[in-house]
Each structure stands twice: as C-alpha cells, then as structure tokens.
Amino acid sequence: MTQPDLTIYLAAPRGFCAGVDRAIKIVEMAIEKWGAPVYVRHEIVHNKFVVDSLRDKGAVFVEELDECPDDRPVIFSAHGVPKSVPAAATKREMVFVDATCPLVSKVHIEAERHYDNGLQMIMIGHAGHPETLGTMGQLPEGEVLLVETVADVAKVDVRDPSKLAFVTQTTLSVDDTIDIVAALRERFPAIVGPHKEDICYATTNRQEAVKAVAPDCDALLVVGAPNSSNSKRLVEVAAKNGCNYAQLVQRATEIDWRALDGIRTLGITAGASAPEVLVNEVIDAFRDRYNVTVQLIETAQENIEFKVPRVLRIPA
Numbered sequence: 001m002t003q004p005d006l007t008i009y010l011a012a013p014r015g016f017c018a019g020v021d022r023a024i025k026i027v028e029m030a031i032e033k034w035g036a037p038v039y040v041r042h043e044i045v046h047n048k049f050v051v052d053s054l055r056d057k058g059a060v061f062v063e064e065l066d067e068c069p070d071d072r073p074v075i076f077s078a079h080g081v082p083k084s085v086p087a088a089a090t091k092r093e094m095v096f097v098d099a100t101c102p103l104v105s106k107v108h109i110e111a112e113r114h115y116d117n118g119l120q121m122i123m124i125g126h127a128g129h130p131e132t133l134g135t136m137g138q139l140p141e142g143e144v145l146l147v148e149t150v151a152d153v154a155k156v157d158v159r160d161p162s163k164l165a166f167v168t169q170t171t172l173s174v175d176d177t178i179d180i181v182a183a184l185r186e187r188f189p190a191i192v193g194p195h196k197e198d199i200c201y202a203t204t205n206r207q208e209a210v211k212a213v214a215p216d217c218d219a220l221l222v223v224g225a226p227n228s229s230n231s232k233r234l235v236e237v238a239a240k241n242g243c244n245y246a247q248l249v250q251r252a253t254e255i256d257w258r259a260l261d262g263i264r265t266l267g268i269t270a271g272a273s274a275p276e277v278l279v280n281e282v283i284d285a286f287r288d289r290y291n292v293t294v295q296l297i298e299t300a301q302e303n304i305e306f307k308v309p310r311v312l313r314i315p316a
C-alpha cells in the first residue's frame with residue numbers, strides 16, 4: 001500500500017537554548033569533578049529525557065535542599081533559586097554550583113536594583129513556576145507582587161503608584177505579555193521596567209518561528225515537557241496563529257495518530273529544554289507512516305553561547 005504524502009515544516013530555531021546547554025554541561029562537569037552522586041535541586045531543565053540521562057550518569061534530583069546530605073555537592077537548576085537557598089547551603093557549609101541561566105540572573109539583578117532604588121516590584125509570571133519563585137525570592141517576602149493576566153493588573157494593590165517597577169518571567173508568551181505591560185503602563189504611568197519585557201531571545205525566536213509555520217499547517221507538534229513553560233507557550237502560539245490542532249508531545253509514543261488522520265501538512269518544533277534527538281524520533285515515527293518531505297522554515301539564526309565555568313569552584 002502506498003503511504004500518503006506529508007510535508008513537515010520544521011521550525012527553526014527550535015530546541016535547546018544556550019541556558020539549557022550550559023546547565024546540562026555544569027551537571028556533567030560536576031559529576032566528572034566530584035564523582036557520583038551529585039545532587040540537583042529541581043529538574044535541571046524541564047525535560048524527562050535529559051533528567052533521566054543525567055540520572056544515569058550519577059545525578060540525584062530532589063525538590064528541596066533539605067533532601068540533600070551536607071557532604072555532597074548540589075547544583076541549582078537553570079530556572080534560578082530564591083536567595084534563601086544558597087544562604088541555607090552556605091550555612092550548612094555545602095558545596096554548591098548555581099546553574100541559573102545568565103538571562104534569569106540578569107532579571108534577578110534588575111529586581112534588586114529597583115528594590116534598592118526604593119521601588120516596589122511587580123512580576124509578570126506564572127504562579128508556582130520555579131523561575132517566578134526564584135525571581136520573587138530575590139527580595140524579602142511580600143516585596144514582589146505577582147500578576148499573571150491583564151485582569152490581575154486591575155486588582156493589584158500597590159503601596160505607592162509613583163514608585164513601581166516590573167520584571168517578567170523569561171519564558172512567557174510575547175504577545176500576551178505586551179498586553180499585560182500595556183495595562184500596567186496605563187494604570188501606573190510612572191512604572192519603571194525594561195524597554196519591552198524580560199522574555200529571552202530563545203523564547204522569542206521559537207515563538208516567531210511557530211508564527212511563521214502555523215498558518216500553513218493542518219497540525220503542529222511541539223516536542224517538550226508538560227511542565228516546560230516555553231513549550232506550553234509554543235502550543236498556544238500555534239493555536240492563536242491559525243493552526244487548528246496543536247499538541248505537546250514528550251516523545252513519539254505520545255503522538256495521537258487518530259487525531260492526525262488525514263493531515264497533509266505538519267509543523268514540528270521543540271521547546272528550549274527538548275533535545276534534537278527527540279525531534280528526530282518524532283520525524284522518524286512519521287516516516288514510518290507517511291511519504292515525508294521535510295522543509296526547514298528558519299526565521300532566525302542563533303549563535304549565542306554562555307560560558308561554562310572551566311573549574312567548578314566551591315563558593316566562599
């Protein structure tokens with residue numbers, strides 16, 4: 001039986017960003033330097049495949065510092081941690097390495113600078129996400145107000161509307177955030193913040209690539225994890241930009257073949273924490289069922305690389 005034709009539009013940029021790449025290398029270097037086990041507080045990046053492969057090499061993933069013994073090194077994930085975490089590790093005289101993405105650290109510094117200038121902070125982010133918890137945790141409890149939606153902006157109760165600043169999570173939807181920032185600036189004209197928002201280059205580029213691909217696709221699959229903020233945003237961006245069926249899949253085994261019945265065009269992308277090997281696995285699964293032609297749709301080129309410390313030092 002001849003297989004049906006399928007054109008796959010492969011979005012680029014997609015997959016690993018510089019912050020994820022750096023965080024994974026830090027765990028690998030730590031295991032090499034100190035031997036197993038090396039503890040990692042929270043999934044180093046939100047991807048089961050990556051976490052499982054590091055676990056095989058000797059990483060132990062925990063949610064809280066309390067779960068780590070004093071005498072083994074611990075790594076803090078790319079999402080960043082509240083200040084209380086390195087403080088507790090220092091108090092316990094633990095060896096720790098901070099794998100926070102430099103673009104998240106930049107937001108932490110911004111928040112602290114505004115606070116030092118006497119401004120109350122508003123964070124645009126998702127409640128409970130580790131990056132939001134980490135950024136809010138740079139300042140004393142209660143100093144950062146969280147808004148998630150335009151509706152939240154109307155309700156937020158500030159100390160002094162003339163002394164406000166905002167920061168954002170790095171992995172938000174660019175379009176949704178534009179609306180929230182506009183609402184903040186309208187309600188609080190004196191609010192200080194970044195020129196647009198703090199959404200990182202990788203999040204922005206992956207969303208732009210999906211916008212270019214989505215209108216031409218009968219369906220679009222985002223390779224990524226259900227707890228990956230930037231991956232979930234890619235699904236939403238595809239749906240908002242004319243693709244009738246957009247789904248997150250962690251691996252080829254999660255593809256809902258029945259829902260894809262009859263498609264002729266398929267978009268594929270991957271969140272910033274999803275390795276390319278999983279994208280290839282998904283494409284190969286389609287090759288088993290379709291006569292596939294792959295077209296690369298590239299909307300930007302990325303050559304950003306973050307330095308990994310050559311020697312992992314024990315913090316003073």
Ligand code: SF4
Pocket residue numbers: 017018019020078101102103104170171200201202203230272
């Ligand atoms: S998604 Fe952006 S902020 Fe997050 S790790 Fe990657 S580069 Fe850094």
